[in-house]
Amino acid sequence: MKLSNRRILERAELLLKTVGRIRDGFDLEKQDVLGSNTMEALEKLRERSRSFYRLRLAEVRRELLQLKTRISSDQPEREAAEDLLRQSLKAVSDLDAHLVSAPSRLIRARGEFDDG
Numbered sequence: 001m002k003l004s005n006r007r008i009l010e011r012a013e014l015l016l017k018t019v020g021r022i023r024d025g026f027d028l029e030k031q032d033v034l035g036s037n038t039m040e041a042l043e044k045l046r047e048r049s050r051s052f053y054r055l056r057l058a059e060v061r062r063e064l065l066q067l068k069t070r071i072s073s074d075q076p077e078r079e080a081a082e083d084l085l086r087q088s089l090k091a092v093s094d095l096d097a098h099l100v101s102a103p104s105r106l107i108r109a110r111g112e113f114d115d116g
Helices: 005-036 039-069 078-115
Strands: none
Touching (some): 005 039, 005 078, 039 078
8 A cells, every 4th residue: 555645744753753752751761760879770771771662662763664665756745754754763763872872871870989
């Protein structure tokens, strides 16, 4: 079934909102962990980042890439769809880097605090 570029735009907008919700969920969980200030909680955050947040983000990335292949050059809003998908994929990439680096950075900082 062929999707119109308008439908691709609508779906990409929803997926971009999903990326924001994933970021918000992680940030809330990170704030809770920082409140407890234990190494065990930081380790659990790192594992949850790997096993939950990054998996959800990978699903979003996969769907965005599928949408990108379905853009029709002979329909209106082609450039808008391409731009939004490019922006969405960048947001996914940035969030993925954050999900990898933030827990590790917090664990390293906690280790330095314990040593110092």
